[in-house]
Amino acid sequence: xxxxxLRGIGLMVALASGxxxxxxxxxxxxxxxxxxxxxxxVFQTMNNPFFVDLNAGMLxxxxxxxxxxxxxxxxxxxxxxxxxxxxxxLKGVSALFINPVNWEGIKGSLLQAKEKGVPSIVVDAPxxxxxxxxxxxxxxxxxxxxxxxxxxxxxxxxxxxxxLHHSVNKACIDRVEGFKEELAKFPEMRILDIQEGxxxxxxxxxxxxxxxxxxxxxxxxxxxxxxxxxxAISALESAGKLKDVTVVSVDGSPEAxxxxxxxxxxxTSAQSPREIGRVAAEKAYDFLAGKPVDKT
Amino acid sequence: xxxxxxSPVIFLRRIFPLLVAMAALLGIFQVWVPNFLSxxxxxxxxxxxxVNAILAFxxxxxxxxxxxxxxxxxxxxxxGTVTVAILSLGGGEPQTFFQFMVALFSGLGVALLFGGFNGxxxxxxxxxxxxxxxxxxxxxxxxxxxxxxxxxxxxxxxxQLYLSLGNGRLFEFLPVPVVIMLIIFVAMALLLHKTQxxxxxxxxxxxxxxxxxxxxxxLRRETVVYMICAVLAGVAGMIHxxxxxxxxxxxxxxxxxxxxxxxxxxxTSFTGGIGSMHGTLLGAVIIGILDxxxxxxxxxxxxxxxTKGVVILGAVYLDVLRQRKG
Numbered sequence: 001x002x003x004x005x006l007r008g009i010g011l012m013v014a015l016a017s018g019x020x021x022x023x024x025x026x027x028x029x030x031x032x033x034x035x036x037x038x039x040x041x042v043f044q045t046m047n048n049p050f051f052v053d054l055n056a057g058m059l060x061x062x063x064x065x066x067x068x069x070x071x072x073x074x075x076x077x078x079x080x081x082x083x084x085x086x087x088x089x090l091k092g093v094s095a096l097f098i099n100p101v102n103w104e105g106i107k108g109s110l111l112q113a114k115e116k117g118v119p120s121i122v123v124d125a126p127x128x129x130x131x132x133x134x135x136x137x138x139x140x141x142x143x144x145x146x147x148x149x150x151x152x153x154x155x156x157x158x159x160x161x162x163x164l165h166h167s168v169n170k171a172c173i174d175r176v177e178g179f180k181e182e183l184a185k186f187p188e189m190r191i192l193d194i195q196e197g198x199x200x201x202x203x204x205x206x207x208x209x210x211x212x213x214x215x216x217x218x219x220x221x222x223x224x225x226x227x228x229x230x231x232a233i234s235a236l237e238s239a240g241k242l243k244d245v246t247v248v249s250v251d252g253s254p255e256a257x258x259x260x261x262x263x264x265x266x267x268t269s270a271q272s273p274r275e276i277g278r279v280a281a282e283k284a285y286d287f288l289a290g291k292p293v294d295k296t
Numbered sequence: 297x298x299x300x301x302x303s304p305v306i307f308l309r310r311i312f313p314l315l316v317a318m319a320a321l322l323g324i325f326q327v328w329v330p331n332f333l334s335x336x337x338x339x340x341x342x343x344x345x346x347v348n349a350i351l352a353f354x355x356x357x358x359x360x361x362x363x364x365x366x367x368x369x370x371x372x373x374x375x376g377t378v379t380v381a382i383l384s385l386g387g388g389e390p391q392t393f394f395q396f397m398v399a400l401f402s403g404l405g406v407a408l409l410f411g412g413f414n415g416x417x418x419x420x421x422x423x424x425x426x427x428x429x430x431x432x433x434x435x436x437x438x439x440x441x442x443x444x445x446x447x448x449x450x451x452x453x454x455x456q457l458y459l460s461l462g463n464g465r466l467f468e469f470l471p472v473p474v475v476i477m478l479i480i481f482v483a484m485a486l487l488l489h490k491t492q493x494x495x496x497x498x499x500x501x502x503x504x505x506x507x508x509x510x511x512x513x514x515l516r517r518e519t520v521v522y523m524i525c526a527v528l529a530g531v532a533g534m535i536h537x538x539x540x541x542x543x544x545x546x547x548x549x550x551x552x553x554x555x556x557x558x559x560x561x562x563x564t565s566f567t568g569g570i571g572s573m574h575g576t577l578l579g580a581v582i583i584g585i586l587d588x589x590x591x592x593x594x595x596x597x598x599x600x601x602x603t604k605g606v607v608i609l610g611a612v613y614l615d616v617l618r619q620r621k622g
Contacts, residue, residue, distance in 0.1 A: 046597065073597040078540050078547055083344045087591040090337045091329065102547075104450050105540035108463055167447050168546060196446060 037067040039284065040088035041097035042081055044125070044169070046073040047200060048227050049253045050273045051099065054123060057277025058097065065285065076198075078102045085109040089116050095134075095284040096120045103170040104128045119287055123280045124273070125171040134287055137280040139271040141171045144250045145178025147269040152189070152220055152248045153182075155266060159189045159220035159246070162211045164197030164204050164228050172199060172224045175250050179222055192218065197228045204231025212239050219245055226251035226268055233264045307572070310563055313614065314578040321582060325589035332592065339471065345584035346473035347372075347539075349577060350532045351555035352562070353484045354525030356576045359559055360488075361500045361521055362568030363418055363425035368529035368555060370436035371410055372548035375530035376537035377443040379403035383455045396457050404530045410436055411526025415519030433552075440545040448542040462538025473535045480528065485573040497521065501568030558583055561611045570619070582611070 039062055043051045055071050062069045070088065074081035078101045088096060089112060096118050100106040103126060110132035113120045122136040130136060152159055163179070166172040176194070183189050192215045197204040204223055208231060212218060221236075223229040229249035236242040242264060249256060252270025259265035325332040351368050358365045382399035414432055418425040443449060451459055464472040488494040496517050499507040508514050532551075537543040562579025564571030586607060590600045 068594070070591075070594040071597065072591060077550070078544060079347060079536060079551075082539060083587065084591055086340050086344065087588050090334075090340055091592040092331075102448050102540060102542065102544055104448055104542045105544060107541045108539055167445070168544065 037065070037094045037288070038070065038092065039067065039095055039097065039281075040070045040072070040085075040091070040093040041099070041123070042072045042074055042084050042088070043099045044074050044081070044101040045076050045200075046071075047075075048225070049255060050226065050251050050271075051124075053253070054099075054273035054277040057274035058123075058281045059277075060274075061278050061281035061285070074101050076101055078105045081106070082109050086112055089113055089118050093118060094288060097123050097280055097284070098127070098133075099123050100125055100127050100170075102168055107132070119284070121280050121284055123276055125169050127170075135283055137276050137283065138171065139276060141174035141250070142178035142181070144269040144271060145175035145180075146182040147178075148175070148222060148248045148250055148267070149179045149182035149189075151267045151269070152222070152246060153186050156220050156246050157186065157188055160215070160217045161189065161191050161220045161222060162208075162215065162218055163191060163194040164207055164221065164223040164232060165194050166199030166224055166228070167196060169199065175224050176222075189220075197223060197231065199225050199228050201227045201231040201234070204228035205235045208232040208235035209239065212236070212241060221245060221247045223247065223249055225249060226253040226256040229256060229265060229268070230259065233259060237264075310572065311574055311578065313618070314561075314563065314575060314582070317611070318578060318582055318585065321585045321589065325585065325593065329589065329592045332589065337588075337592075339469075339474070341581075341584050341588055342474045342477075343471040344588065345580045346471070346477040347532045347536055348551070348554050348558055348583070349477050349580035350480055350528050350535070351551060352558035352576045352580050353480055353573060354528035355552070355555045355559050356484075356562070356564055356571055356573060357488070357497060357521045358425070358525050359556070359564050359566060360568055360571045361497050361518060362504065363518070363521070364429065364556070365414060365522060365525045365529075366426065366429040366552050367410060367414065367433040367436055368525065368532075369548040369551035370433045370440065371407055371526055371529040372533035372536055372551060373440040373543075373545055374410075374436045375403040375407050375533035376543035376547070377440045377449060377545050378406050379458075379534055380449050380451050380537055380543035381443055383458055384449065384452055393457075396455070399458070400534070403534060404527055407526040407530030407533075408523055411523035412519060414526065415522030416515070418522060419515045419518040437549075443543075443545050446545050448540075448544045450542045451537065458534075459538050459541065462535050462540075473539070476531065476535065480531070481573065481577055484524075488573050493517070493520075498569060501565075501570075503569075554583070557608050561608055563615050565619070579611075582607075 041055065041058060046052060059069050072084040074084060081101050085096065085098065096113055098106065098120050100122065106127050107129050110120055110127065110129060114132055119134040122133050124138050126136050126138055127133060163176060165176060193211060195207045195211060197207045208221065212235065221232050223232045226249050229247055232247055233242065236245050246266045248266050249268040250271065252268050256265055256268040260267065322333060331337065355365060355368065379399045379402065382402055383395065410432055414429055417423060417428045461472055466472060466475050488497065496512045499512060500514065500517060536547065558580040559576050560566060561582055562575030564575060586604055590603060
C-alpha cells in the first residue's frame, strides 16, 4: 500500500518535471511572429475614469501604428502588479508602461524589466528608483495641488479644510504637498485634518461623513482626485451640507465636469490623461526607433 | 472511515482530476500563447504562486477542521511591517545576523499571538471562526496601519539577507520563495497525512463531538492549527515585503480569498473533514496558471475576473458531484 502511494507521488513529480524539460530552454520570442509590436500597460486601478482615458490615449497611438496593447488592472494590489508585469515581460513585450501602486515597491519589477532589456515608461504616478526607467510621463501634480488651493482661496479665504488623502501614491502625495505649500501663504485658511480616502468614491464617502460629524465647522474639502470628490459630494449631499462646503479636486474627468455644471463641485484642476497616454506611447516609439528620450 | 491516506487509491482518484485539469490548462495556454511552457515562464509561475500557496497550506488546516481564517491577509501586512520596522532600527548601519533573527522572530511572534488567540476563541467561546477571524482581521489591519502613518516602509538596502527572501535565487536558478514554498509543502503534507496530529484534524473536521468523545484534545489541536495558519501567513508576509522592497501596511487585502479559492479548488471540503495538501498545492497552481495564461493571452482584465469565477465554481461543483457518487 505504502509503496503504491509513493509511486503515485513519483509519477506526479515525473509528470511535472517532464513538462518542464520537454519544453527545454527556449527563450520567449521578443516579438509575435506576425511582426506586429506588442506593448503592455499595467494600471494601479481601472476603477478611475482617469486611467481609462489615459489608456485610450495610448491605444490611439499604438493602433495607428498597427500594433497591439495589452491592458492589465492591478486593483491597488502591489503583488498582483508585480505578477502582471512579469507576465508581460515574459510574453515578450517591446515596451512596458507602468502606473505604479507603490512607488517604492515597484523596484523589483523595474529591475526585472531592465534585466530582460524591456524599456519601461512610467505614466502618471512617479517611481522612486527613476534611474531604472526609460522616462516618466506625468503631469505636474505639485502644480495641480497649488492650483486647487488658489481656486479655493478665491471663494473661501477663510476655508476650514479637510483633505481626503491617498497616501501610498506619489502623485497624490505631490498634490497634497502643492496644496499645503500654497495654503501656507494664506494663514486664515486652515487644515483641520487629513484622512485616508484611498482615492475612490466608495472610500471617500464614509470618511467624509465621519469628518462632518467631528468638525461641524468644515467649509472646504480637497479630495485629491475626482472619484474621491464624488464620494465626498455624496456624503455632503446626504448630510444636507453641500451648500456650505466647497469641494476642489484634481483630474478633470467628464464626471467631475458634469458635477461642476450641476453646481456640486467648485473646480477640478484639469489634467489631460489622454495627452499623457499619447506622449508616453510616442516616447516608446521614439526609443524603439533609436532616438534619444529625455528622462522626464 | 476518515479520508486520510490510508487508501492510496482514493487518494489518487482525488488528485487525478486536478492533474488532468492542470495539464489541460497548460495545454490550452501553450496553444494560445507561444512559449507559455518555456522554463523561464514556468519558474516565474512557481514564484508568482508562492505567497498564495503558503497561505493556502495554512488555510487548508483551518478549513479541514471546519473553521476558516479570514485574518491572514491582514496578518501578512502586520508581520511585514513589524519585521521591516525592526530591520530599519539603527538607520543605515550594515545588517547584523542578530538583528535579522530578532526581526524574524518578532514578526513570527506577532503571528503566533494572533493565531493563538484565534484558535483559543474558536475552540472555547462558541463564536464561529468566521466572525472571530473577521474581527482579528480588523485588529491586525489597524495595528499594521499604526506604522509609519499607513505609508509603505522601505526595507533598508543594507538588509540583503532579508531582501533575498523575496528576490534571491538558489543556484542562480530557483527563486527563494519557491524553495520556501516547497519546504513548507513537504512539512505540511507530512504533518497532515503521516502523523497522529493530522489524523486528529480529519477526525475533528468529520465530527467534532465524536472526536471529543474519543479523547482528542480539541483545544490543543485547534489552537495549534490556527497558530500554524498565522505563522505561515507571517512567512508569506516576509516574502511579500521582501519582494516589494517595502512593507505596505495596506497590503494583503483580499489575499485570504485567493487562498480560500486555492483550497477549495484543490478539493478540500468547506464543511471540513475532507481534503489534502497535495490538492491545495495543485489548486494554487491551477489558479496561478489561469492568472498568468489569461494575462499573457491578452484577455481583457474584466473578462479575466469572470473566467476565474466560473472556473472556481465549476471546479468545486465537479468535486461535489464526485463526492456524491463515491
